Amino acid sequence: MALLQLDNISVAYDQQYILKDFNLSLEKGQLLSLLGPSGCGKTTTLRLIAGFLDAKDGSFRFEGKDYTRTPINKRNFGLVFQSYALFPHLSVYENVAFGLRIRKVKDDEIRKRVMKMLEIVSLHGFEDRFPGALSGGQKQRVAIARALVIEPDLLLFDEPLSNLDANLRVNMRVEIRRIQQELGITTVYVSHDQEECFSISDKVAVMNKGVIEQLDHPSVIFKYPKTEFVGRFIGFNNFITFTERQADGDAVLLTVNGLPFRAKKVPGMSAGMKGAIRPDDLLAGTENEISEGPNVLDGTVKVSTYLGRSYQYIVETALGEFTVNKEMLSPFENGQRIRLLVPPEKLVLVD
Amino acid sequence: MQNKSYGLTLFTFLVYLFLLGPLILIAIASFEPSTVLKFPLTGFSLKWYKNVFEVGLFMSTFKTSVIVSLLGNFLALLLGVPAAYALSRGSFRGKNTLNAIFLSPVLIPGIVLGFTLLKFIIISLHIPIYAALLIGHTVIMLPFIIRVIGSSLSNFDFAIEEASLSLGSSRLATFFKVVLPNIRSGIIAAVLIAFLESFNNVDISIFMSGPGISTLPIQMLTYVQNYFDPTIAALSVMLMIFTAVIMFLIERLLGLSYFTKR
Amino acid sequence: MKKRYLYMLLMPGLLFLTLFMIFPLAATVGSTLFQNGQFTFSHYTQFLTDAYFLEILGTTLLVSFMTTIICVAIGFPVAYYISKLPPRGKSILLALAIFPLLTSSVVRSFSWMIVLGKNGLINNALMGIGLIQEPLSILYTPTAMIIGLVHLFLPLILITLVGVMENINHDLVEAAQSLGASRFSAFRKIVVPLSIPGLIIGSILVFVGSLTAYTTPALLGGKQRVISTFLYQNAITLNDWNAASAIATMMMIITFVVIAIMNKAAAKFNPKG
Numbered sequence: 062m063a064l065l066q067l068d069n070i071s072v073a074y075d076q077q078y079i080l081k082d083f084n085l086s087l088e089k090g091q092l093l094s095l096l097g098p099s100g101c102g103k104t105t106t107l108r109l110i111a112g113f114l115d116a117k118d119g120s121f122r123f124e125g126k127d128y129t130r131t132p133i134n135k136r137n138f139g140l141v142f143q144s145y146a147l148f149p150h151l152s153v154y155e156n157v158a159f160g161l162r163i164r165k166v167k168d169d170e171i172r173k174r175v176m177k178m179l180e181i182v183s184l185h186g187f188e189d190r191f192p193g194a195l196s197g198g199q200k201q202r203v204a205i206a207r208a209l210v211i212e213p214d215l216l217l218f219d220e221p222l223s224n225l226d227a228n229l230r231v232n233m234r235v236e237i238r239r240i241q242q243e244l245g246i247t248t249v250y251v252s253h254d255q256e257e258c259f260s261i262s263d264k265v266a267v268m269n270k271g272v273i274e275q276l277d278h279p280s281v282i283f284k285y286p287k288t289e290f291v292g293r294f295i296g297f298n299n300f301i302t303f304t305e306r307q308a309d310g311d312a313v314l315l316t317v318n319g320l321p322f323r324a325k326k327v328p329g330m331s332a333g334m335k336g337a338i339r340p341d342d343l344l345a346g347t348e349n350e351i352s353e354g355p356n357v358l359d360g361t362v363k364v365s366t367y368l369g370r371s372y373q374y375i376v377e378t379a380l381g382e383f384t385v386n387k388e389m390l391s392p393f394e395n396g397q398r399i400r401l402l403v404p405p406e407k408l409v410l411v412d
Numbered sequence: 413m414q415n416k417s418y419g420l421t422l423f424t425f426l427v428y429l430f431l432l433g434p435l436i437l438i439a440i441a442s443f444e445p446s447t448v449l450k451f452p453l454t455g456f457s458l459k460w461y462k463n464v465f466e467v468g469l470f471m472s473t474f475k476t477s478v479i480v481s482l483l484g485n486f487l488a489l490l491l492g493v494p495a496a497y498a499l500s501r502g503s504f505r506g507k508n509t510l511n512a513i514f515l516s517p518v519l520i521p522g523i524v525l526g527f528t529l530l531k532f533i534i535i536s537l538h539i540p541i542y543a544a545l546l547i548g549h550t551v552i553m554l555p556f557i558i559r560v561i562g563s564s565l566s567n568f569d570f571a572i573e574e575a576s577l578s579l580g581s582s583r584l585a586t587f588f589k590v591v592l593p594n595i596r597s598g599i600i601a602a603v604l605i606a607f608l609e610s611f612n613n614v615d616i617s618i619f620m621s622g623p624g625i626s627t628l629p630i631q632m633l634t635y636v637q638n639y640f641d642p643t644i645a646a647l648s649v650m651l652m653i654f655t656a657v658i659m660f661l662i663e664r665l666l667g668l669s670y671f672t673k674r
Numbered sequence: 675m676k677k678r679y680l681y682m683l684l685m686p687g688l689l690f691l692t693l694f695m696i697f698p699l700a701a702t703v704g705s706t707l708f709q710n711g712q713f714t715f716s717h718y719t720q721f722l723t724d725a726y727f728l729e730i731l732g733t734t735l736l737v738s739f740m741t742t743i744i745c746v747a748i749g750f751p752v753a754y755y756i757s758k759l760p761p762r763g764k765s766i767l768l769a770l771a772i773f774p775l776l777t778s779s780v781v782r783s784f785s786w787m788i789v790l791g792k793n794g795l796i797n798n799a800l801m802g803i804g805l806i807q808e809p810l811s812i813l814y815t816p817t818a819m820i821i822g823l824v825h826l827f828l829p830l831i832l833i834t835l836v837g838v839m840e841n842i843n844h845d846l847v848e849a850a851q852s853l854g855a856s857r858f859s860a861f862r863k864i865v866v867p868l869s870i871p872g873l874i875i876g877s878i879l880v881f882v883g884s885l886t887a888y889t890t891p892a893l894l895g896g897k898q899r900v901i902s903t904f905l906y907q908n909a910i911t912l913n914d915w916n917a918a919s920a921i922a923t924m925m926m927i928i929t930f931v932v933i934a935i936m937n938k939a940a941a942k943f944n945p946k947g
Contacts, residue, residue: 113848133851140852146845150867159863160853211853424755427748428767431774431828434785437795441788448793491690494683502680510684517695521886521929523902524922527909528698531919547694554687583679612778614889618906629889632780636787636893645788648781655777659769668768671775672837 064089064247065110065215070119072105079105080271083119087264092241092248094258097268098294103251104219106268110249111217112136124214134163136215139208143220145200147192153179153203154188160211178206181240198229205240216241216248222257230254234261255295259283267291287331288412297337297409298384306334312405318379321355324408333412340373342407343385345393351400356408358383358401362393376401435652442645460646470647472624473631476545480627481610484549485557485603491550492557493599497591499558500565515555522615525551530619541622548616553606560605560666564598565591601665604658699926706920717920727904734900737816737891738884741823745831745880746873748824753835754865768833775829783893786822787813790894814896822890827883831876838872839865867943874940881936882929901925 063086070083080102087093095103108114110121112133121129128136147156154175161171179185182202192200201221208216221237222230238261241248252258258265259279266276267290275287286292289300305316308326315322315336324336344351351357360378367373371388376399383401393399445457464470492514499511517525526548533544568591576586592599617627626634636644662670706717721727756767774782789795790813797809812818842865850860888902895903901921909918 111848111852133848134854134856136852137854138852140849142845142849144843144845146843146849148846148849148864159850159855163854163859207849207853217852420751420755424752424767427752427828428770431825432770434782434789434825435774435777437788438781438785491687495687498680498683502677504677504680510688513691513696514687517691519929519933520695520699521882521902521925523886523888523905524699524702524925525695527905527918527922528702529694530909531915532698532701533694551691551695554691558687608776612776612780614779615886618888619909629778629780632778632784633889633892636780636784640787640791644784648778648784651778651781656773659773659776663769668765668772669837671772672768672833672840 063087064124065249066122067106067110068120068122070109070121071117072102072109072114073117078271080109083271083273085266085273085276087247087249089247090245091263092238092250092261094250094252094262094265095268096252096255096258096265096294098253101268102271103253103268105271107217107219107249107251110215111138111140137211137213138215138217139211139213141201141204141208141216141218141221143223145192145204145224147195147200147203147207149192151191152188153184153190153192153195156192156203157207157210159207164211174210175206178210181209181243182206182236197225198233201225201233202236205237209240209244209246213246216246218248218250218252220252221250222252223254230257237261267294269294285327285330285409286337286411289333289335289337292337292409292411297339297411299338299340299343301336301380301403303334303336313410320358320380322403322408323355323405324410325406331410331412333410335411336403336408337411338403338408340384340386342404343383344402344404345374345376345385345387345399346402348398348400351402353400356403356405358403360399360401362395362397362399365392365395367392374399438645438648439652442642442649444642444645447641460642461650463643464647464650467643469626469631470628473626473628476625477611477628480545480549481607484546484553484610485606487546487550488553488557488606489599489603492554492602493561496558496561496565497587500562501570514558517551518555522552522613526616526619529616534620541620541625545617545620545625545627548620549610549613552613552616553610556606556609557602560602560670561595561598564595564602568594597665601662601670604662604665608655608658702919703923703926706916706923709916717916718924721917721920721924730899730901730904733816733898734885734902737819737823737900738881740820741827741884742877742881744820744824745828746877749828749831749835749876750869750873753832753839754861756832756836757839764836768836771829771832774825775833779826779887779889780893782825783822783890786818786825786894790818790821813894814898816895816898818894818896819891819898819900822894823884823887826887826890827880830879830883834876834879835869835872838869842868870943871940874936874943878933878936882932885928885932886925 065085065087067083067085070080071078072080072083083102083106085106095106097103105114109116112128112131116129119129120127123136148159151159157175157178158171161174166174175188176185179188182205184199184202184206187195187199187203192203195203204221218237222233225233234257237250241261250258250262259282262279264276265279265282266273267282268274269290275282275291282291283295286295286297292300301317301322303315303317303322305314307314309323311326313324313326313330315324322336358378358380360376360383362374363377363382364375365372368386371386372392373384373386374393376383376385378401385401440453442460443456443458444453445455445459495514499507499514529544529548529551533539533547534541539547572594573586573590576590577583581589612629613627614629614633617630618633621627621630632644632647707713707715709716756764756771759767787794791797792809792811792813794813796812797806800806801809812821846864846868847860850864851857855863886902888906891898891900891903892906899907902925905918905921905925908914908921
């Protein structure tokens with residue numbers, strides 16, 4: 062049985078639905094990410110779980126109990142804010158101790174737990190500092206310690222790393238994953254950063270317009286997006302809309318404008334008519350390098366840019382523009398005729 | 413968290429009743445037909461509104477008030493705009509001290525300032541009362557002009573000014589053609605705020621009334637200390653409408669947040 | 675921009691203030707320390723041993739203190755209520771608080787004469803329902819002064835506090851609640867301590883304002899003098915320039931001492947770091 066269960070939840074602001082008939086469940090000990098662009102409903106979902114928002118319809122069950130109307134302060138969920146929300150008038154020690162003082166824990170017990178938690182987040186020796194004197198990364202650690210010290214039943218992160226610079230972001234997400242696994246604490250993590258979500262999650266839910274488009278292990282989503290939205294969001298920049306589709310053993314035969322394509326069949330494959338492929342997976346070459354045949358497109362180089370490791374070309378073809386990345390010493394020229402090959406095992410069908 | 417506390421809502425309502433109730437009462441009282449203010453009203457009449465215009469002293473002091481406020485405003489702008497510009501544009505030694513000096517007239521108790529102005533400008537320097545009144549009002553308007561225009565200037569991107577200079581415009585032309593148009597709403601708001609401050613002033617003006625010279629608030633003060641008829645209520649209503657209009661304009665120009673900042 | 679130009683722009687205003695504010699104030703303070711060319715504190719010792727003056731000073735301080743306490747006690751919860759309202763409601767209540775603030779103090783004090791006077795609303799109402807036979811004399815007492823001053827300064831502390839409370843990141847309250855704090859304890863442990871600097875600033879404005887207000891005590895205080903009306907009386911009615919100068923100086927000193935103490939306190943309560 063799932064630890065956390067949202068059933069047909071609806072949330073509305075001013076008659077406008079942000080979530081409608083929303084469902085989500087989560088197993089104990091897992092880290093689930095809600096990923097999506099701003100306005101997709103991920104933060105609303107998190108705030109609903111935290112108890113800041115009331116559901117208009119539907120129910121929220123936690124550990125088998127109905128939590129739909131449980132006030133925030135009775136939920137025992139740890140929450141880490143985007144703004145950190147450290148109490149500026151309290152020292153690091155008192156910030157972390159806050160939840161324990163509310164729970165009337167004895168002073169020596171508080172001392173023990175706070176110090177241990179500061180140890181875990183590598184902030185030993187910072188107890189007497191005030192939030193104003195901490196760096197962004199240190200503030201984030203205090204915020205995490207403060208949420209964890211109450212031994213929450215669920216840990217919630219609201220875009221915790223978006224205020225940090227790039228290097229620190231990578232370090233902190235490793236840190237978050239380490240602490241989460243060390244303590245085996247069930248976690249819901251909200252972010253709009255795909256790489257961040259994929260790197261730390263057991264499960265990722267990609268959201269769009271208040272709906273989960275795909276919920277799966279990150280590696281599955283990365284390879285096999287289910288919908289065009291998910292595909293685009295995770296970097297499948299090229300789409301082909303086919304007109305015919307038929308099964309052929311372990312492959313799918315597709316046609317558009319009389320051009321034949323093959324795609325490898327995978328379990329749970331979408332029945333959609335759209336093919337998606339990443340710029341990195343598309344092969345490009347001269348007419349000598351790639352011979353005519355199925356899965357091949359003729360095109361002209363329109364724009365070329367240098368990405369560092371490879372060159373990126375925008376190629377004009379009979380099926381529209383394609384973006385392709387290719388590592389090469391001397392790049393194609395603008396206007397040069399080239400061929401694109403779509404490897405059948407890299408072509409993913411989406412809704 | 414929609415469950416508001418009804419106790420606090422009721423309390424807030426009562427506090428606002430306390431704040432606005434007396435002002436509403438003035439409005440009601442102004443329609444009393446008899447010569448003595450009392451409740452409940454004995455009838456309904458607009459004659460006291462007419463009477464306001466028939467009391468010569470109200471009309472003449474109103475004129476003085478408007479002239480002093482407008483002229484003082486003009487002087488305060490002449491002195492204040494360059495100072496506000498220099499204080500927000502440059503960084504130089506003593507800037508904080510100078511800033512504090514320019515804002516200090518609001519910190520000095522008005523009654524003290526009024527008294528010292530009387531003692532030195534009128535008695536020692538023999539400056540005529542009318543001129544002294546103007547000087548006093550300019551002093552109290554200056555900090556408002558500098559504060560409001562200064563905060564307008566602090567939102568102004570001085571790169572625009574540099575762009576104008578780089579295109580060959582002189583400093584003075586740049587100020588009038590580029591800087592001024594961009595802080596126009598701040599200047600208008602500053603003028604309105606300073607005007608209210610000066611128009612309502614009692615503490616300075618009370619020391620600077622002489623034969624035939626007085627401002628409207630001082631005249632009203634003298635009047636209510638001696639008479640108790642609804643004329644003053646009618647006049648108050650007119651002043652409140654006037655205040656509401658100016659407040660509405662300030663809100664349009666600066667937003668209410670101007671007032672909540674400290 | 676060349677510094678020379680900057681100083682040139684500042685010069686006219688500075689000269690004006692020096693001539694018409696700083697010099698008169700300095701000369702007033704200076705004049706209180708001399709009698710017949712001799713340095714002396716006698717102007718002050720005279721006052722500070724005069725029972726009548728001490729009574730006035732005491733009344734002034736008491737009235738200002740009471741006004742401040744009442745403004746804080748009323749203003750704090752109401753400001754919190756306003757700061758939590760949705761934008762539209764907040765703007766309306768703020769506007770309704772700012773309006774009296776911008777209205778002439780003569781008008782506002784006069785309104786209380788209507789309410790508190792012998793034939794005023796309160797007396798008429800109380801006699802109407804037979805609760806009292808004789809009209810109460812509330813007007814022309816220190817109580818009337820306090821009521822008028824609270825009315826005068828409550829909007830000031832309200833809008834100051836709303837400004838401060840609006841700036842408290844709402845995430846902090848949510849964080850406290852997620853850590854188990856009830857709405858009330860989140861208010862007590864987060865909002866109250868973070869509002870204290872603003873509360874102190876608001877209190878300075880109210881206290882100093884009450885201490886030096888002229889119109890309200892002049893209209894509502896009757897024969898009861900406070901230092902501002904006493905200063906006026908000495909200067910204009912009695913033409914006692916020395917006395918008036920000494921009173922003016924003392925008012926300034928008290929004002930600056932209060933501001934200095936409160937500022938220090940505000941700095942102490944400011945969030946660290």
